[in-house]
Each structure stands twice: as C-alpha cells, then as structure tokens.
Amino acid sequence: MSSHGIKDRVAIVGMGCTKFAEHWDKGLDDLLLDATGAAFTSAGVTKDDVDAYWLGTAQSAMSGITLARPLELVGKPVTRVENYCATGSEALRQAAYAVASGAYDVAMAVGVEKVKDSGYQGLNAFPIPNDGTSRTLTAAAMFSMVAPAYANKYGVPMDELKGVLARIASKNHFNGARNPRAQFRREMSVEQLCAMPPVAGDLSVFDCAGVADGSAAAIVVRAEDALRYTDTPLYIKALSFVAGNGGGLTDPTYDYTTFPEVVQSAADAYAQAGITDPRSQLAMAEVHDCFTPTELVLMEDLGFCEPGTAWKEVLAGAFDLSGDLPVNPDGGLKSFGHPVGASGLRMIFEAWLQLRGEAPEDRRISTFGQRELALTHNLGGYPGEMVSFVGIFGA
Amino acid sequence: VFAVVDFDGGGRLPIELTDVDPADVAIGSRVEMTFRRMFTADGIHNYFWKARPQR
Numbered sequence: 001m002s003s004h005g006i007k008d009r010v011a012i013v014g015m016g017c018t019k020f021a022e023h024w025d026k027g028l029d030d031l032l033l034d035a036t037g038a039a040f041t042s043a044g045v046t047k048d049d050v051d052a053y054w055l056g057t058a059q060s061a062m063s064g065i066t067l068a069r070p071l072e073l074v075g076k077p078v079t080r081v082e083n084y085c086a087t088g089s090e091a092l093r094q095a096a097y098a099v100a101s102g103a104y105d106v107a108m109a110v111g112v113e114k115v116k117d118s119g120y121q122g123l124n125a126f127p128i129p130n131d132g133t134s135r136t137l138t139a140a141a142m143f144s145m146v147a148p149a150y151a152n153k154y155g156v157p158m159d160e161l162k163g164v165l166a167r168i169a170s171k172n173h174f175n176g177a178r179n180p181r182a183q184f185r186r187e188m189s190v191e192q193l194c195a196m197p198p199v200a201g202d203l204s205v206f207d208c209a210g211v212a213d214g215s216a217a218a219i220v221v222r223a224e225d226a227l228r229y230t231d232t233p234l235y236i237k238a239l240s241f242v243a244g245n246g247g248g249l250t251d252p253t254y255d256y257t258t259f260p261e262v263v264q265s266a267a268d269a270y271a272q273a274g275i276t277d278p279r280s281q282l283a284m285a286e287v288h289d290c291f292t293p294t295e296l297v298l299m300e301d302l303g304f305c306e307p308g309t310a311w312k313e314v315l316a317g318a319f320d321l322s323g324d325l326p327v328n329p330d331g332g333l334k335s336f337g338h339p340v341g342a343s344g345l346r347m348i349f350e351a352w353l354q355l356r357g358e359a360p361e362d363r364r365i366s367t368f369g370q371r372e373l374a375l376t377h378n379l380g381g382y383p384g385e386m387v388s389f390v391g392i393f394g395a
Numbered sequence: 396v397f398a399v400v401d402f403d404g405g406g407r408l409p410i411e412l413t414d415v416d417p418a419d420v421a422i423g424s425r426v427e428m429t430f431r432r433m434f435t436a437d438g439i440h441n442y443f444w445k446a447r448p449q450r
Contacts, residue, residue: 132434132441135409137397145399152422249409252401384409 003240005272006100011226011233012218012393014043017349019181020214020337028060028114029070035215035342036071036110043219043229047071050219051104053078056091056111057341060118067110084380085290086241087111088344089389092218093239099220111346112215113339139290140208142382144201146293149256154308162202164311165292166193169206169334171320172289176331178363183210183337207292212337216345218352232356234348237373238272238392240265248384261388262301262379269390270303275373278303279325283371284354286347288379289332299327302377302390326365329354344389347376355395396420400446414447425449 016038018031026034040046055067055078064078083090088111095107151161170190176182188206196204219229226233244261248254266278275281287302289295299310304325305318313319319327330336330350333343351374353359359368378389396412398420412420413431426446434441 133443135397135411141397145397148422250407252405252407254407256399 003268003272005238005240006096007237007272007274008235009100009223010096010220010236011223012236012348012352013221013226013229013233014039014041014045014219015217015349015352016040016042017181017216017346018214020183020210020212020339020342020346022116022183023114023213024116026213028066028112031112031114031213031215032067032070032110035112035217036108039108039217039219045106045219045229047073050076050106050108052076052095052098052107054081054091054095054098054107054109055079056081056087056109056344057113058082058084058087060112060114060341084387085288085338085340086344086378086380086387086389087341088216088346089348089376089378089391090241090344091341092220092345092348092391093241093389095218096220096236096239099222105225106219106221108217108219109345110215110217111339111342111344113341114213115211115339116213138200139382140200140203143291143294144203145256146291146297146383147202150293150296150311153255153257154311156311158202161311162194163190164296164314165203165207166190167314168289168292168295169193172328172332172334175321175329175363176335178360179331179336182331182335183212184331184335203291203293209290209333210335210337212339214337214339214342214346216342216349218345218348232395234352234355234393234395236391237394238269238390240268240272240390241387242268243387244381244385246385254384256383258297258307259301259379259383259386259388261386262298262377262390265388265390266302266377269375269392273373273392275392278375279305281371282325282373282375283367284326284329284351284365285375285377286328286330286332286350287377288343289328289334290338290379292334294379295327295332298377302375321363322366324366326367329359329363329365344376344378347378348391348393351376351393355393398426398446400426408444411445412447413445419448
C-alpha cells in the first residue's frame with residue numbers, strides 16, 4: 001500500500017473563474033456558464049471536446065444534472081462531488097485521476113456555490129436528521145477556540161495574538177484589494193481590524209471568510225497532450241486528501257493548536273511531488289484561511305515554519321506578497337470570498353495566473369521567475385474533525 | 396458559552412456551558428455535568444448534557 005500520486009502525468013490546460021460576490025443578478029446556471037465558458041475559451045475547446053465532468057457543490061444542488069442542464073450536455077458523464085469546504089479540490093482530484101487512468105482524454109472539474117437568495121444569510125448545510133444532541137455551533141465559534149489554545153500553549157499574550165490575527169486579515173485584504181475578482185477590495189489596517197467587536201470568542205466578523213457566490217473551472221488532459229492546447233500548461237505534481245476520523249473531538253491529548261489531517265495530507269503531497277523544504281521550494285501557497293487563526297496554524301502544519309513560530313513570521317511579513325513565501329496572493333477566503341464548492345478551484349486558478357505570469361504586476365508574487373511550484377490547501381470541517389486537501393502544481 | 400470539557404479519569408466532550416458568566420470562563424476552569432433541556436419543537440422537548448461551573 002502506498003500513495004504514489006500522479007506527478008507530471010496530468011496537466012491543466014484551461015481555467016476560468018467568476019468574480020466572487022453577492023451575485024443577486026445571477027443564478028447557479030449563470031455562474032456555471034460563466035466559469036465553464038471561460039475555461040473552454042482558455043483551453044480552446046468546446047463542451048463536446050470534454051469527455052467527462054466533475055461538478056463540486058456543497059449545498060447548492062444535487063446530482064450531475066445540475067451542470068448538464070445549463071450546459072445542455074448530451075451523452076456526457078457528470079459526477080456531483082461533495083466533501084465539505086474541500087469540495088472544489090475534490091472535483092479536480094477526481095477529474096485528474098480519471099484522465100491519469102486513461103479512461104478519458106479530456107475532463108473538466110467545476111466548482112460552484114450560490115448562497116445568496118437561498119433564504120439563509122450565509123452557509124446552511126442540508127439538515128440531516130439526527131437525535132438532537134449534536135453541537136449547534138457556528139464554524140466561527142469552532143475555529144475561535146484555536147486562538148486561546150495557541151496563546152496558552154506558546155505563551156503569547158492574547159492581546160498580542162489578536163494583533164497577529166489582524167495582521168493576517170490585513171495582508172489578505174491588501175492582496176484582495178488588487179484582485180478584480182475578489183469580493184472585498186478594501187485595504188484594512190491592523191488598527192481598524194483590532195477595533196472590531198467580537199462575534200465568536202475573540203474573533204470579529206473581519207476574522208471570518210467572506211460568504212459569496214461564485215464558480216471556477218479547470219480542464220485537464222494527459223501531460224503529453226498538454227502542448228496541443230496551450231504553450232503554458234500547469235502540471236499536477238501532487239494531489240493528497242485525508243479525511244479525519246473525528247477523534248480530536250473526544251481525545252484529551254488533542255490541543256486545538258494543530259490540524260493533524262493537514263500535517264498528514266501535506267506530508268503525502270510533499271512526498272508525491274518530491275518536495276523536501278516547502279518554505280524554500282514553493283513560489284506561493286493558497287491556503288484555507290476560513291478564519292484568521294486557521295491561517296496561523298496552517299503555516300506550521302504545512303511545514304512553512306516550526307510549531308510555535310508562525311505568529312512571529314506573520315509579524316515579520318514572511319507571508320506577504322513581498323515576503324519570502326507569499327500566502328494567499330489573491331486575497332484568500334478572507335477577501336476573495338468563499339463559495340464553498342468553488343474555493344478549491346479558485347485557489348488553483350491563482351496558481352494558474354501567478355506561475356504563468358498572468359497575475360497583474362501589483363499582485364505579482366515576490367518569487368516570480370525564481371521558483372515554479374505552487375501549493376493549494378483546502379480544508380473542510382472543524383478542529384478535531386476535518387478533511388484536508390493539499391495540491392502541488394508547477395509551470 | 397461553548398467549551399471543550401476534559402473529564403477526570405479520561406474522556407472529552409465539546410459541550411455547551413450553562414448557568415455561567417462568560418467572563419468567568421478560562422482554560423482550566425472546573426465544571427460539572429447537568430442534564431438540561433436543549434430544544435423544544437411542536438411541544439416536544441429534547442434533553443441532553445450541558446456543563447456548569449463546579450459548585
């Protein structure tokens with residue numbers, strides 16, 4: 001038994017991504033048509049050239065018909081995928097494996113979420129019948145517990161840690177302000193952010209990802225066919241996925257300052273891609289900053305720095321656009337917004353733009369031209385029970 | 396207020412606190428279990444465990 005990966009066997013040859021926003025004037029079909037249309041154009045193909053489709057949506061619809069209907073697909077397989085907030089990455093993973101297996105020549109992964117006009121303000125998972133004893137916390141409340149746990153373990157005064165979390169949000173707002181597809185395009189200072197009232201634990205609204213509608217799509221082919229579609233494909237170096245067993249919720253040794261599922265999926269991805277020192281080998285990372293403490297812990301769990309040191313690295317600007325390892329150059333979930341099914345593919349879209357030199361100059365990563373690997377990290381669930389995806393892509 | 400509660404002798408349960416001032420809760424506070432009404436719908440009550448500061 002081993003996780004072999006499919007390094008350099010599959011390439012992304014076209015991508016599309018809508019603006020993430022409160023799209024009051026667009027329905028699910030419009031978002032799907034916009035993202036897939038841009039991806040078809042990008043790869044120079046039509047919907048008929050694509051042999052199979054994977055559609056990721058967490059809660060906006062069910063079944064492959066959700067995509068087949070607006071695209072008017074005839075005789076095509078469409079698989080609907082759901083894996084919490086890592087849904088978009090999971091769709092890409094399935095499409096890539098299908099091509100790697102030889103089953104199809106061309107496959108598309110699409111992610112979408114339409115939450116506005118659903119009758120709810122924000123995310124609301126399908127209510128699955130239960131015995132009424134399950135927790136009723138918001139995601140913000142669950143992740144808020146990371147902050148005091150981290151402060152306590154590493155002896156960082158809570159006031160100082162709040163400044164660190166604000167620094168993370170401020171960085172992501174800075175990047176998002178330079179991204180026309182981002183939901184929130186206003187820079188926010190650390191001082192402004194620290195003055196926000198708390199909504200869950202020590203977190204304010206500005207520590208939370210934006211709730212948005214949006215869609216993103218990618219077209220994958222065998223690596224040897226890639227240059228028939230584009231001169232600048234993005235090669236898949238690693239795709240890893242770990243579903244936790246929920247043990248952290250009942251295990252007294254779990255301390256809420258790390259996400260074991262992320263550590264495990266990162267180790268698998270680095271082994272697949274042959275990466276030994278991510279901090280110096282990666283050109284950039286898109287990580288799942290659903291809440292600011294999440295991004296803090298991810299810097300350690302993804303191996304960018306030692307446990308207990310991420311807060312100092314954040315303050316030193318290591319993960320800024322101009323830092324030595326830019327993180328979330330597109331603004332992240334915080335500023336770009338988080339349409340659950342689309343976010344994983346949105347992260348890959350940023351790698352697609354940055355590594356191929358298509359990101360605008362005012363948002364270009366400091367490592368451009370020096371390093372050629374990008375990491376995307378996408379998680380779903382909560383501290384103690386989560387799923388984690390790590391992908392590595394290279395120009 | 397929501398807390399991750401560890402039990403003497405082993406075991407953990409993430410659970411709601413009740414009868415408590417949020418300002419008095421800190422990591423390490425001792426609590427005890429209490430069986431409480433959680434939800435009521437259509438006249439039907441749903442009971443489960445909560446925790447409160449140890450008396």
